[in-house]
Amino acid sequence: MNRAEKAALQLRAVDVLRMLKETRTYDELAETTGLPAGDLNRYVNGHVLPGTDRAREVVEELGREALAKELDARIRVDDEGYVDNSATVFDQPFLDLVAPVVANGFDFDRPDVVLTAATDGITLAASLASYYGVRCAYAKKRKETAVEEFIEARQRLQSGIELTYYLPASAIDPGESVLVVDDLIRSGETQELLLDIAHTAEADVAGVFALIAAGEDGIERARERTDAPIGALTSV
Numbered sequence: 243m244n245r246a247e248k249a250a251l252q253l254r255a256v257d258v259l260r261m262l263k264e265t266r267t268y269d270e271l272a273e274t275t276g277l278p279a280g281d282l283n284r285y286v287n288g289h290v291l292p293g294t295d296r297a298r299e300v301v302e303e304l305g306r307e308a309l310a311k312e313l314d315a316r317i318r319v320d321d322e323g324y325v326d327n328s329a330t331v332f333d334q335p336f337l338d339l340v341a342p343v344v345a346n347g348f349d350f351d352r353p354d355v356v357l358t359a360a361t362d363g364i365t366l367a368a369s370l371a372s373y374y375g376v377r378c379a380y381a382k383k384r385k386e387t388a389v390e391e392f393i394e395a396r397q398r399l400q401s402g403i404e405l406t407y408y409l410p411a412s413a414i415d416p417g418e419s420v421l422v423v424d425d426l427i428r429s430g431e432t433q434e435l436l437l438d439i440a441h442t443a444e445a446d447v448a449g450v451f452a453l454i455a456a457g458e459d460g461i462e463r464a465r466e467r468t469d470a471p472i473g474a475l476t477s478v
C-alpha cells in the first residue's frame with residue numbers, strides 16, 4: 243500500500259467511525275470497536291488518524307457489519323417480495339461509505355472499469371469507481387442517439403419479455419478488467435447481461451457485487467458465468 247492509499251484507508255475508517263458514532267455514545271462506540279473511548283474521540287473529531295492496522299480493521303470488519311445492518315434497516319420488501327431500496331440508492335454519502343468496505347472486504351482486484359445497468363445501480367457504481375479512481379460505465383435499455391457503435395446483450399426473460407442492454411463500444415477496451423455491480427441481484431438476468439457485455443468487450447471480470455441479494459438464484463446464476471469472486475453486502 244502506498245502512502246496515498248494508506249491515507250485514504252485512514253480517512254475511510256474515520257468516516258465509518260463517524261457513522262457509527264451518530265447512534266452511539268463514545269463508551270458504546272468503544273464497546274462496539276474494542277478501541278479506547280479517548281482514541282475514538284480524537285479520530286471522530288479529526289485530531290488524530292487511526293493507524294493503518296486499526297483503520298483496516300474498522301473498514302473491513304466493523305464497517306462491513308455496520309453497513310450491512312444499516313442496509314437491512316433501510317430495505318423495504320412488499321407483500322410480493324419486491325424490494326424498495328430507494329433509501330439506499332438515493333443516498334450517495336452512504337454509498338461512499340460502502341465503497342471502501344466493498345473494495346477492502348471482498349476479494350475483488352482493482353478494476354479498470356466499474357460496470358452496471360441503468361438505472362438503480364448507477365449511484366453504487368459511481369461510488370466504487372470514484373473510490374478506485376477508475377471509470378464508471380452503465381449499460382442502458384435504449385441506444386443513445388449520438389453513439390455510433392454499441393455492445394448489445396439480449397435475453398428472453400422468464401417473463402417472456404425480451405430485454406436488451408446497450409453499452410457504447412468505447413466504454414470498455416479489450417483486456418481491461420471490469421467489476422460488475424448492481425444495487426440488487428434477484429434472478430441474475432441483469433448480471434448475466436452485463437457479464438455478456440464484458441465478454442463481448444473481451445474484458446476480464448474482476449468480480450460481481452450487489453448490495454442486496456434477493457434469494458440465492460441470482461448469485462448462483464452469476465457463479466455459473468464467471469470464476470471471479472461474487473458477493474453481496476446483505477441478503478433478503
Ligand SMILES: O=P(O)(O)OC[C@H]1O[C@H](OP(=O)(O)OP(=O)(O)O)[C@H](O)[C@@H]1O
Nearest residue numbers: 360361362426427428429430431432460
Ligand atoms: O437479478 P435481476 O432479476 O435481473 O434483478 C435485478 C435488477 O432489477 C433492478 O433493475 P430494473 O430492471 O428494475 O431497472 P431499474 O434499475 O431501471 O429500476 C435492479 O436495479 C437490478 O438491475
